[in-house]
Amino acid sequence: MATFITLINFTDQGIRNVKDSPARFEAFKAMAESLGLTVKSAYWTVGNYDIVIVVEGPEEAAVTALLKTGSLGNVRTQTLRGFSAEEMKRLLANMP
Numbered sequence: 001m002a003t004f005i006t007l008i009n010f011t012d013q014g015i016r017n018v019k020d021s022p023a024r025f026e027a028f029k030a031m032a033e034s035l036g037l038t039v040k041s042a043y044w045t046v047g048n049y050d051i052v053i054v055v056e057g058p059e060e061a062a063v064t065a066l067l068k069t070g071s072l073g074n075v076r077t078q079t080l081r082g083f084s085a086e087e088m089k090r091l092l093a094n095m096p
Contacts, residue, residue, distance in 0.1 A: 001038070001056040003082040006066065008051035014074030025051075028069055035061040051075070054082070 010018065021044070029039045037057035044051050055062060066077050083091065 002059055002062070003040075003084065004055050004057075004059075004062045005080045005082045006053045006055070007049040007078045007080070008053065008075045009077075010050045011074055011076060017074065021051075024072075024074060028053075028065070031068065032057075032061075032065045035065055037061050037065060 010021075014021070025042055029042075032039055032055060035057070037055045040054040040056055042051065042053045055065070062079070066079055069075065070077055
């Protein structure tokens with residue numbers, strides 16, 4: 001399974017309704033799981049990003065979940081593909 005790390009910022013709309021954020025996360029989690037993703041962790045943060053989420057699953061499901069979530073207007077996302085140490089060892093083993 002692929003791992004995706006998503007950095008999330010609230011939009012103006014999202015911060016106005018910040019008290020709804022935990023409930024919005026639960027809705028995201030249910031939708032993500034219905035697409036075959038596993039939400040490994042979620043953290044509300046301070047600094048450059050407001051939330052960090054780690055999910056595992058098929059790339060198509062991750063993209064679908066994040067696009068659907070972004071279309072609601074509460075957050076903007078930046079998603080990174082993460083690699084475990086074992087995955088990185090396999091990738092590096094294929095280097096010429």
